[in-house]
Amino acid sequence: MKTFWQRFLGNPRVIIGMFWLSVVVLVAIFADVLAPRDPFAIVATPFIRPGAGYVLGTDSLGRDVMAGLMHGARTTLLIAVLSTLVAVAFGTLVGAVAGYYSGLVDDVLMRITEFFQTIPSFLFAIVLIAVLSPSALNLVIAISVVSWPPITRVVRAEVLSIKSREFVQAAVVAGQRDSAILLTQVLPNTLSPLIVTGSLLVATAILVESALSFLGLGAPNQMSWGFMIGAGRSFLRDAWWLVTVPGIAILITVLSINLVGEGLNDALNPRLADL
């Protein structure tokens, strides 16, 4: 049997996805070094076509698109990863408690989860931002609030099946407390589906963040991919690169995350991948 890493890294799609993701992450980390000037600074005449001088051209106000793309990667990734972490933490907590205690606790928690699930998530995010006012922190809050229910469902289903296994009963017989059983016996065994769902959630978070920024509800004074598309949309016919370049960046990044997520799934569940 191959090890997890052999299965994971032996998958060509994972390698493609990992390659692009590491490029994006590196650019996000070193954005200040690669493009030291403020991405909002006007550096040249507007609407310079991509090519020499400015690799990706300039926008309607003469800002460097390449610099915007680099700083945008930072904003977009940070907000997407943070909101996913919050959603996973909260969703896991609710799902674990609901699954482990079942009965009335489960009923109440799951009805609340369903309440959040039935509201169209993007509209809900818009409402939340409108109420809370646009800022980076509020974006994280809004995206986590609309994306935790699927995590809860996954964790609850896993906990339900694991808590009936004999090793959990053995822990009860040994005298372990509920909280310890949940943390040391049950939750470690829900990790694989959680990692897969969580990694795919990052992709959704990027899309939601971009869409909100496109509508002008993104973090103010911070360059992001969605904002760039939003600002460039009125010039689509005159300056195609303003919309196309960040659009393609979003497309490839989301695709890469999905490839890696699928690869994780195949590597963590080798039996399923075989079928």
Added chain:
Amino acid sequence: MSGHPVGGRASGDNVLAIENLTVGLPAWSDRKSAVSGVSLDVGKTEIVCVVGESGSGKSIMGKAILGLLPKPHVRVTGGRIMFEGRDLIALPEDDMRRLRGGRIAMIFQEPMTALNPLMKVGRQIDEVIEVHTDLKPAARRARVLELISDVHLPDPKRIVDSYPHQLSGGQRQRIVIAMALALEPALIIADEPTTALDVTTQAQILHLMKELQRAHGTSVLFITHDFGVVAEIADRVAVMRHGEIVEAGSADEVLRNPQADYTKALVAAVPGLKPRLRDKQAAQPLLVVRDLEKTYVSAGGFAAPARRVKAVDKVSLELGERSSLALVGESGSGKSTLARCIIGLELPEGGEILLDGERISGLTRDQLRPYRRHMQMVFQDPFASLNPRQRIGDIIAIGPMIQGVSREKAHAEARELLSLVGLRPEAADRYPHEFSGGQRQRVGIARALAVKPKLIVADEPVSALDVSVQKQVLDLLNELRRKFGLSMLFITHDLRVAATVCENIAIMQRGRIVEHGATAEIFANPQHAYTRSLLDAVPGKDWINSLA
């Protein structure tokens, strides 16, 4: 089917001839082939048993005959399977489909999964006939009714229109047998057909298969792990190990005078029916159970009343210090529920449980914690009872640490315990998936012993293990009992195991203890009708008794 074979092998009386069969496994497996160079004949109207432990390749061989191997990873790499003059390996898929269920039928282990839960059983038998013949619906209906009465199911007219879930396990297996017989096959391949059944049902099904096989002149290739079953049914036996046949011959020869060392070891590992005797009389009672009651209530739906099942019905029993009691019963008898009530995994609603004179029933989990030091449990499934993400050392040390032992001391003791149960102390640093079923069960026993309990409750601790491993684990339990002066409550469905392990037996049926006493007395002179039927149903009991 066009008459008899023209070419091929000129052996008129062999229905099936397997020649040098080799089934290859994918590159990542721990061995190269599941079946290597196996040759085996099945004569007309003969029952041939293939016996082997898990991983011996016996089931893969059965699947290879029917072309049901999980392709493309597992496939036949050499040899021939001759059936009625044709090589089944080279047969096109269309011909193979016609053969399956027609000339060759199959009976699987688990009757519930072999039947479609959404289809009436009569229709499922009917479908087999419809696919393979041109009979009119009325004629088919008559044939279905005839088949159902052939397998001795009561009231065929009602059974025809039943769904699988409305029948018991034994009745379902009878339906599967009726399906197999529907087209008068020349050969039936039965893969552990009685393993999932209770022992009394198993005896009935074995009897039925033998009777029908005689009446219809069918040949049977019977795959099993149980030498008792072999003794009941086989004409000839082939013993398999690691994909090879180590010994083959008539049932009498192999069972009474085995030649190969492996066969000898397997036969010796079959638990005998010699009752264990009491060492000494009436010790202080350690565990007392009085009038214990536990009812399961399933939630009713709209207008449907909640269903109540009395799992444990006013049960009383006593277990002395340093003694052992086997709770024997079939599935659904309430024996496991009783054990779970005693160990504190279920809350009984009536009666009381005393441990060492102190009442432990009705306590909350926090109040029960100090008593955990005195009683521990060994679980049934060695693959589910160890947390796959914890190291063996942590799994064993957890009990003592909860009781207040320091981490270093608990881990040091865990290593000592590991060598005591026959594993190396270094095993403490490894994860459960690196161990076999028998080794894992040893870890489970070490975990139970870690807090130095007085009472061990063992719930079917060996029923998931191969017979040779089963013997080793039982021997280990025996030795540890003596060394630690343990009392043991041993739950099992197998009277053979109960007799070798425990000096006292309590027989449970439908939540009640119907007979309770010394093993020797109950074996010599069973009082209750149910006890007698259990004793009668022990597979291969004449053979086992003749060995002793």
